[in-house]
Amino acid sequence: MGFGSLMSLYPDVSGGVFTAFNGPAVPDFVKDVNSIIHYRVADMLLGLDPWLNTTTACSFPQPWAKDPVTDVTMPPAPSRDFPRDKRDYEGTFGNSIFGNLTVYLNSTDDTLRFKVGLIGHGVILPLSPVNSVLLKGPASQFAPVVAYVEEMQGAINRLVIPETPPEPPVVFVRGMKLTDVEEPPTEGGVYARCCLWC
Incomplete structure (x- = not known):
């Protein structure tokens, strides 16, 4: 649970971006940091109007998706007994x-x-x-x-x-x-x- 990385390449504009982070037990929603940076850089490299900006970056992925903190899929509840020895x-x-x-x-x-x-x-x-x-x-x-x-x-x-x-x-x-x-x-x-x- 030590690191995450992401690389995006845009050969038509001779550009790309690579990001990485590390640390102990990073929650899943923190891993979106790589995506947020890549979306922003993609818009800059492709000359598009950035849809992630100073207003929306901190609330990402809202308003586009559910809040990952409250939408975590939990494993099923453990049972009491093993079905075999x-x-x-x-x-x-x-x-x-x-x-x-x-x-x-x-x-x-x-x-x-x-x-x-x-x-x-x-x-x-x-x-x-x-x-x-x-x-x-x-x-x-x-x-x-x-x-x-x-x-x-x-x-x-x-x-x-x-x-x-x-x-x-x-x-x-x-x-x-x-x-x-x-x-x-x-x-x-x-x-x-x-x-x-x-």
Whole structure:
């Protein structure tokens, strides 16, 4: 939850703009800052009358859209019981881009927990429908994520985190570890690894 960036290019006028921001746990509505700047620069570069100006920029996206602060989609409410034995969820699930997600049963308080990346950690709560769970961590480090549990021959084999189309879902496969994935060749032997929640 550390950064956001946006680049817009306007080849017909030989112009463009790139913006980036970073910081801890940025609320979704703050991420519109990039869009606001890009809309304004686009109007300037294309010689159009700016529809975002000193009067409307601070109220954006109103009056054109709903207020994102009050129009937040919340994940479904957790249910009380898992539909199967919690130990069935335990294991390491891997994704070649985002690394390993480890699920384990905390014997002290009988909660199902997860660890992902260097700092992502939290509790797993069952949701309704029965094939979904909520990964909930400390708010300053990890936003709540809904994941769908996929089974093969009665065993949990994948955790699928849906994304907004056209982006594909993020799929964590049971038994795949990041060390199992071959690192691509790079120039000069330098390779950088990206992690979703690092």
